[in-house]
Amino acid sequence: MRRRESFPVVMRIWKWEHHHGKAYPPRSAVGSALAYIRGNFRSYMTFLRDPRVPIENNRSENKLRGAALFRKSLLFVGHEDAGKNMVALLTLAATCVANDVNPKAYLADALVRTRSHPASQVHEPLPQHWPKMISAET
Numbered sequence: 001m002r003r004r005e006s007f008p009v010v011m012r013i014w015k016w017e018h019h020h021g022k023a024y025p026p027r028s029a030v031g032s033a034l035a036y037i038r039g040n041f042r043s044y045m046t047f048l049r050d051p052r053v054p055i056e057n058n059r060s061e062n063k064l065r066g067a068a069l070f071r072k073s074l075l076f077v078g079h080e081d082a083g084k085n086m087v088a089l090l091t092l093a094a095t096c097v098a099n100d101v102n103p104k105a106y107l108a109d110a111l112v113r114t115r116s117h118p119a120s121q122v123h124e125p126l127p128q129h130w131p132k133m134i135s136a137e138t
Helices: 002-023 029-044 058-074 080-098 103-113 130-137
Strands: none
Touching (some): 002 029, 080 103, 103 130
């Protein structure tokens, strides 16, 4: 259904941008949007090839809203490194929540594991793999 109904619409957008895109100044709102389309078109087409990719990104946008609101608070965190650390922890906690993992339990376990975990397998203890990692040990 995506290929049948969405593909023609996507191609009309691409053709319109190709023929009319240069008429808009690059720094204008429309020009900026068109540059975004040009630069990300291949990635944008992924939803046509892979049915697991949602057509819209409302879930991602809603998850990022909290970070955007929190960003203002980070301006006064005291030190640039502290702000970077805070953002890293928030990202990790959000990834836990997105993967139905308890952030507190994950951090308690992951902090102990990182001492002995091989750097070549750094992806294994990430939140999206953590439940599988725990179940494999039991």
